[in-house]
Amino acid sequence: MDKENRRDLTISGTGSANGGVYDRLSINGEGRIHGDVDCNSIKAYGVTTFKGNIKAERFDIVGETTVKGEVHTDEMKVKGQAHIHGQAHCQELTVIGSATVNGNLTGEEIEIKGGATVNGDCSAESFQARGGFTIDGLLNAGLIHVRLYGKCQAREIGGETIRVEKDGLDFSLVKWLKSILHYTNELVADTIEGDDIYLEKTKAKVVRGNNVLIGPGCEIELVEYKNHFEQKGDSIVKEHNQV
């Protein structure tokens, strides 16, 4: 349908609707959408369940949203809680609250400031995290930049530039708070492979790359590097080989 001739749909209070093609879809309160939707923009402020697939240019989630199908968006912001049962493709995704994707998550730019769980693979040109994440499959991105403000884990990590840094919270009071709250901030992965790799506070079985720099707080069983290898601080690297 012509993008100009679309109508709006608003649910305020409690309501349900079938799917369809809309310009703006907004839900304030409790809403259920039964079929597939194709919208220019979606704003979900309350508790919302989408039973079908979603196609939207913009998708903003402030409340608690469940999508049973797949999501295809240009720009998606999760400030509340999102649970996507299918695959998700977002050109730009920002997660400030928490997001769970049962399928694969793909995109151009993914930014995690809260928490994210992906049961499949996650791939993007740029993946930036300042929160925690769990990726059951492969995290594959051109640029991976992780600042550790929580527990981060992925089965495999691969990309061009991979940089993992610990948080900046190193004051003694914060350290004491961390210890009583059992706060862990580290990255755990089976394998990490890339061209240029810098790691802090990372536990991995194998790290492979052209240039590998192991910073403080790491435990790595095996490093295989092509050009350059360096180890700093109190890190443990059991074995390192130039290949």
Place this chain on the structure above:
Amino acid sequence: MEQELISKKDLLELTGISYGQLYRWKRKNLIPEEWFIRKSTYTGQETFFPKEQILDRVEKIKNLKDDLSLDEIAGMFSTVPITTALERHELIERNIVSNIALKLYTQQFAEQQRFTFKEVLHIYILDKLLSKGDINLEEGKTLLQLLHDHFGKVEQAGGQLIFIRKMGVTSFILAQSGDIYFEEGVRVVFTMNLLTCIEECKLKWHGGESHG
């Protein structure tokens, strides 16, 4: 048949590509997901690839990447069909197929001005065999009919086209990959890998667009 595998490490060493490149090509769907085979080894899980296919693919990507964008290359390897069509004169001017093959096709089916990728692919296969001198015009007609009737069933599965001759009588066979055995006295004139054909044809189809 057990296919020969190559580890990721050996692949990178042999081809000179980096981890970053490999992951980038995977993201861009230049290398199919099914080719990443995870196996347990003494260092934990390792990734292996079907050796012949991956080496061939990496070689092709390396040759193409200076002229085409990664998305264009991905389109070429994709099994998702091209939905656009080309005009008759474009096919000739851009040297995708020869006039003889095109004429044979329109005589057999219908006079038309626009050709879909599927139609062009059939003409391309015909043209390739005609120009090599493997088949004659009469056999070409039989081939077109066979492709028209059954090609769709084997193209996804990596099928092959086999041309046999016995006592001067010729015959075409379209088969899905697997072993095929012939009776004594049958001479296999050629076996053609259809996936390779599709890739070549796509390259011709796209090639002219980006250069002209």
